[in-house]
Each structure stands twice: as structure tokens, then as C-alpha cells.
Amino acid sequence: RTSLVRQSGCAQLTFYLTFSVAFLVPYRHMFGPGPSNVPLRILEAGANPVIGHMHPEIFKIMSDIKSGIQYMFQTQNNMTLAVSGTGHSAMECAIFNAVEPGESVLTAVNGIWGERAAEMTERIGARVNTIVTPPGGFFTNAEIEQALSKHRPVLFFLAHGESSTGVLHPLEGIGQLCHKYNCLFLVDSVASCGGTPLYMDQLEIDILYTGSQKVLNAPPGTAPISFSERACQKILNRRTKPVSFFLDLSWLANYWGCDGKLSRVYHHTGPVTAFYSLRESLAVLVEEGLQNSWERHQEVAEYFHAGLESMGLKLFVKPKEARLPTVTTIVAPHGYDWKEITAYIMKTHNLEISGGLGPSVGLVLRVGLMGCNSSKANVDMVLAALKDALKHCHKSKV
């Protein structure tokens, strides 16, 4: 063995020792806001042999994925595919394609996702306006209409499942409002899709995306996305090219067989093993049935929320109907350091729950029970861990 990195003998030895030991990954209860646990059958699907990113078998798998996403999103959109990246890639894919420099965009900010959508939009030189509520809040249709009417955006961004605050945003009527003002409706459902009713077509959502690592229980790395005919029309009639070649919908549409062309041109090397896992995770959803999955998540969430309240803990989101069934936010227990609680539960119970994110930092604890993790047995485990933590962590005399 010859090392060619010029460094001291000692550093070199450390380097070789690092790689001479196989790394160990612990099994952990992944009950934070994601990634969630991945069942063995999905992990194993991803360990199938690598074949070419343009082989017929992969095109068949991609076609299955497309059908599965159409089912999960409740859409008949032809322009339905998975981005070769995580949720943030899908968010950029939506904004990069739907918006041109100088155009006006409206984002609803009631947590971190609206902030990030606004930042992405600014970076490509569009004009951003926001409507803002404190974490835990949401918007009425009247507030949204007022902003649409005032700012006349080409795109309105809203997070359906605001995982940083635990808010499930009502969607009824908003798509129709957007279209009244000739605006596209972009919805982030990374933390909600599959775990709560969501009808893309019926709600007149123009662009919808989610992640692989939440309700779908696949590893992070792919992000389902779908575009309405109205969105496609705007995108196909752009005056400028999207800033990213990698995320350019016209190229992705060809790779995913959505553009009606007979032959597919090499765009990028699709992450084929991640496609295997994603397809398997959609198969799991189809087997259970979407309606059953929605009902299970709701039932488990209500059981969880009742358990929390009976312990004397408070839910961060007050209106029951605005509580995300996949990610629950608990008011950070008074007198405790939330970091000590999450660290104690990780150390003692091998279980991840997390603190807030962005605007909700310090305000909440977050527990995600998504996909296969959404069960009453897991709720019992989390409640026991929380009780144990509140007993053993330091409490100030307040």
C-alpha cells in the first residue's frame, strides 16, 4: 500500500486505521421529523445490482414510480416524476422552472419552508412578497386572496405540512383563488403527503412535491414532483432558460418519458438504486391503500395527542384540524432545557425526537411518526420516553 497524500506518518496511520475498520450504523427509532425508519424490504430493494440509467428495466421502474406518484398525489398529470435529489432539490426544481427573473412570487411564511422558498426565489432574481404569521399559525383564504390581489404573483408557495411548526395548512379553495388571479399554486407536501388527505387535481394544485424519506419510508435522495397542464404551459413558454440544466423540466420530462417523444436523450445519470427503493416504498403505499394510510396516521396522531395532554403537555398547534398528523409539535415543557430532553431520550431510549427548526427553535419538541412508524405501539414508546425524560432531566424551580 502506497499513500501519496503528503502528511506525517502519524496522520497517515490514522487515515489507514479509519478505513480499515468497517463503519457501524446503529439501529435507532427515527421519530423526529425525518428521515424516518426504512423497512428492510425497501433497504433491500435499494441493494439490487446497478444497471444502466437508460436501460429498459429502469424505464419500466421509472414508469411504475410515475404511476405510484400519480396515485399518492391523486393526480392524472402526465408531467409526474422524481427529482434525483432531496426535497430541497424538488423545491428548487419547482421554482427554477416556474419562475423567470423579474417575475413576482408570493410565499406564505408560517415556518421555515416559506422562508426557504422565498430565499430560493430571490436567488434567481424574482421579486418576492410574503405573507407572514408567527410559527403555529396559518392563513385564511381571505388573507391569501388579499395578497394575491395586491402582489399579482405568477406563483404562490404554501407548505401543506409545515414540519417546523406542526401545522397542517387548510388547502380548500386556494387553488381556485390562485387561478382567479392567473397565478400558479405550488404546494410543499414533504412532511404531509401520504399521511393525510391530499387531492392534487381536485384542489387545483399546479406543482406538488414531497420527499422519499418521510411517509414513504425510503432513504433520502429522491423527491416526487408533479406539474399540472397549466404549470407546463407556463414553463414551456418561458422566455429564458431555467438557471439549472440539472433541474430543467424539459430535460427531466424527456428522461421520464413525459414529453411524448419516442427516444430519450442522455441528461444525467439517474440514481438507479434510489429509484429501486422509491418504487418499493410506493408499492408499500399501494398495498396498504392511500385511504387506509391517511386514516391510520390520523388515528395514531389523535391517540398520541390525547396521551400528551393526559401527561400535562401542551400541543403547540391549538386548532385540532390544523394539526399535522405526521409531525406533532409539543410546547417545550416549562422549566426544562429542551436540548437536555432530546439528548436524554436519544441516550436512554435510542430514540430520536427533535427540537424546533428555524422560527420554532426553543418553542417546541417535534415528534414525527410517519409511514411504518405511525403506530400506537410507537406512540406508547414515545410517551414512556417523554415521561422518563421529564422525571430525570433538570427542572428549574419556576
Next chain:
Amino acid sequence: RTSLVRQSGCAQLTFYLTFSVAFLVPYRHMFGPGPSNVPLRILEAGANPVIGHMHPEIFKIMSDIKSGIQYMFQTQNNMTLAVSGTGHSAMECAIFNAVEPGESVLTAVNGIWGERAAEMTERIGARVNTIVTPPGGFFTNAEIEQALSKHRPVLFFLAHGESSTGVLHPLEGIGQLCHKYNCLFLVDSVASCGGTPLYMDQLEIDILYTGSQKVLNAPPGTAPISFSERACQKILNRRTKPVSFFLDLSWLANYWGCDGKLSRVYHHTGPVTAFYSLRESLAVLVEEGLQNSWERHQEVAEYFHAGLESMGLKLFVKPKEARLPTVTTIVAPHGYDWKEITAYIMKTHNLEISGGLGPSVGLVLRVGLMGCNSSKANVDMVLAALKDALKHCHKSKV
């Protein structure tokens, strides 16, 4: 089971049947220009349980990956990490961060990669100049200096391993030339790194990236990248933010522990299982030793090239020293339809070789023997398959 997608009963049945059958992925000899075959230990590494993208164990794995990339790239750059995407993401990461709108960029076009780099650069509003040779050619340092002097670019793009044409571009002295003209040197080594000598620091390369699915034999989906101090200085002093939040180096640097800050802030959900595979693939490289890997690829390539010539086939790249040892381009055999040859070999030998790409379409056959695929036994297999194809495919009477 309740289907909610409104479609005919027959389409619905087809949908359920699709997902009721496990998909089958054949084992195939992946001897095209990538992805290459992935050894079982690397596939299995990727099937480890998912943990959090900010857990200490992942930070340790990411730190190992950083060390492994430094070794593979022969660099001491602190700003060394893996992009959560394929090679094209790394290409965009380099260009998006290093270039601001209106700046001048020079790209060397001797195949598809220079074309794509030029396209990416144009999309972000930079001015692009190119130097161009026909496929199979490369540039002298004098030609490069002339262009640097004329166009005064802030960045010069060059593909080290031009996988569409089979050219291994000489790199000696080019970094120094770039720096003479106050220009950053960006090198694409997706198809070459690990299979042929490449000393990032010694060659004064400012930004270098590769892919996971070539010599490293990991699944596609991550892309090692490294930035010199000089590149970091330009990037940290930008006047504008890079167009992509997802690929913004200041965020990536923090996630990868390269910015010297004690705490890491949530940026995106890293593809943890792809990180497991990437780490394992770097461990394989460390075990063999980089020098040994370089020598093996060279020896196998020479054995392959001799075998091709003894069959009467012609190598597309004439100068021996400019032949990429990882991807060999063969002049498309006269009188044959190249598509029939590749299809015959796939069907009869379960073996992928490919035709040209971009400017080399129709001109060449391409055979990639990368990482674990680079062996004399595999060369013998490819030669036998080629002989068989030339015997059985249609030949016009010319």
C-alpha cells in the same frame, strides 16, 4: 384496498398488478462508460439502517468521506466534500459557486462535457467563450494560454477524462497558466479520477469533482468535489448569492464541517445511505492503494487496446498517452450499424458497451472498465463479445 385515482376499472387493475409484483433487476456486465458494476460490499453498506442526517455517526462517516476524497484527489484542501447528487450536480455546484453573472468563463470543448459546462455557465448569465477541437482531439498549453490571454476568464473548464471521446487530457502546467492570468482552474474528472494519476494540489487545480459511479464503483447519487484556497477566496467574496441554495458552498461547507464553525445548521437532508456506499467505495480504494489502482487500470487498458488492434479494430484516440485508461473509444467498425453491435452484445452476452455521446455519436463504440471492472478477464470477455458481434451482425458490402 381503496383506489382514489379516478380511472377506469381496467387501468386500475393494471395499476395494482404493477405494484403487486416485485420488480426484477438483472445482473449485467456494466462495461459502458458508467455506471459501472457495484460490488456486493458496497451495495450492502448502502442497505444499513437510516439514521439522522445530523447524527454524530453520520458526521463521522462524512469526515471519513472527506479524508478519502482528499486521498483520491491528492489534495490537502479543507473544502472537500460530496455533493448530494450526481456528477451534473457537482458540475453545477462548481460553476454556480465560482462564477457570478456577467463574468467571463472559458471552456475547452473536445466532447460533450465542455459543451455542457458552457451551457450551465450561460444559464447563470455569465459570458462564455470556448476553444474547440473535433472529438478525439485535445489542446496544447499554447492554445490554452492564447485563449486565457484573449478572453481573461475567471474560470477555465477542462475535462480530464473526456468520456464521450476517450481522451485523457494532459494537465501539466495548465493550472500554472490559469493562475498567471488570475483564473481558476476547474477540472472534470468524473471518468478518470482513481483510474489514472491525478494530483490536484501539485497540478494547481482549483476545483475538481468526480462521480461515485465510475472508478469508485458506488451507485450513482453522490459526487466528490474539492475547492482550493484560491477558489474559496473568490467564492467567499462574491457580491451576489449563488443561484442555488441547495448547492451554495457556504451552506455545504457548514454541513460538511469545513467552515471551522463548531455547530452545524440544518441545510438539506443528506442522502445518508448513499454516504454509506460512498464511504465503503473509498475504503476499497484505500485498501488497494491509489498507485496500485492507477497501475492496474493502465495495464488492463494497454492489454485491451492491444487486443482490439490485433482484431483489426482501430482506436479512436491516436496518441497513446492521450488514451483514457478507464473508457476506451473504438472507431465504429466500418460497414456495421453500431446500434446493432451494442444491442447484439447486450442480448447475447448480457454485457453493456455503448455508442458515442454528443459529438461522438456514430463515430465510436465506448467500453468502460472502471474500478473492480478493470481486469484482464473482463477484457477477454469484451473482446470475445466484440468478435462474436462482428461475425453475426450485418455488414454492408463496402
